[in-house]
Amino acid sequence: MDAILGGGKVADVLLWRNPKVSTALLLGVTTTWFLFEVVEYNFVTLLCHISITVGK
Structure with a gap:
């Protein structure tokens, strides 16, 4: 299954490693x-809400 998903970080996330x-x-x-x-x-x-929160 890992090889089918590409074996990278995306595969690790999808396989819950x-x-x-x-x-x-x-x-x-x-x-x-x-x-x-x-x-x-x-x-x-x-x-807008994110920029207000980060700007403080």
Whole structure:
């Protein structure tokens, strides 16, 4: 299976060889999906909130 997926970092994430990275990626993608699809949050608004938070 590793060879089919390319044997690199992407394969490691998809095969859950590093659970912390795989979990963080899954949570990040799920949160992004939830914000944009369920809450109907706008991408520009998200960028503005991130820039305000980072700018402080």
